Amino acid sequence: MPKKRQYWLMKSEPSAFSIDDLRRASQQTTGWDGVRNYQARNFMRSMAIGDQVLFYHSNADPPAVVGIAEVVKTAYADPTQFDKQDKHYDPESDPSTPRWDMVDIKYIRKFSQPVSLDQLRKEPKLKDMVLLRKGSRLSVQPVTPAEWEHILTIV
DNA sequence: GCCAACGTTGGC
DNA sequence: GCCAACGTTGGC
Numbered sequence: 001m002p003k004k005r006q007y008w009l010m011k012s013e014p015s016a017f018s019i020d021d022l023r024r025a026s027q028q029t030t031g032w033d034g035v036r037n038y039q040a041r042n043f044m045r046s047m048a049i050g051d052q053v054l055f056y057h058s059n060a061d062p063p064a065v066v067g068i069a070e071v072v073k074t075a076y077a078d079p080t081q082f083d084k085q086d087k088h089y090d091p092e093s094d095p096s097t098p099r100w101d102m103v104d105i106k107y108i109r110k111f112s113q114p115v116s117l118d119q120l121r122k123e124p125k126l127k128d129m130v131l132l133r134k135g136s137r138l139s140v141q142p143v144t145p146a147e148w149e150h151i152l153t154i155v
Numbered sequence: 156g157c158c159a160a161c162g163t164t165g166g167c
Numbered sequence: 168g169c170c171a172a173c174g175t176t177g178g179c
Contacts, residue, residue: 013165037174059165117166135172137164157179164173 007143008047009054009065009131010105019055019067019110028107032140033078034088036100040140044103045075053105054143054151056131057114064114065151073104111155125150 010032012018022030035041051071057064077098080086093099120126130141143151 011165039174063166135164137173139164159176159178161176162174164171166171167169 006048006051007145007148008043008051009056009141009143010069011056011058011139013059014057015059018057019107022055022069022105022107023110025107029072029104031102031104033080033102035078035102035139036088036090037139040138041101043140043142044101047071047074047103049074052148062114062116062118064116065111065120066114067110068108069105070108071103072106075101075103078102113155115151115155119154123150123154
């Protein structure tokens, strides 16, 4: 039995990397490096190929879910943790047991209209979304199948 | 093990 | 640019 497909939401500041950047990327794929939060890392470690990802623009006007991507490579060591020149360099990470992982995701589609944070908040069915929890800053987070389905109906 | 200080996230 | 909320660090 194949494992059931899982759903996620990943945040990116469009000024740094937007859904258009993903669409234009080589193979329409990118490595999701730079995550330095244990909970977010653990969620990436539990991702499987084929898992579906809501692409969210944070620090955007408006902040919004803007499209869909898919996991095409499961968790592997994030090389930026060992790169002294990199902003995300982590001197505490031991190369024999790397602390930080990343996954690769591929562009699937961009919504014709972004689904803004305000719109999401208005949906009673989405009231328990991790994204909408007060003070929620997790950059990689799970989405339930029901939340996923509902969001696709309001796009 | 507590908790103050600090750095970061991200909406506004 | 502001600042509330959060995660991490480190002194004790």
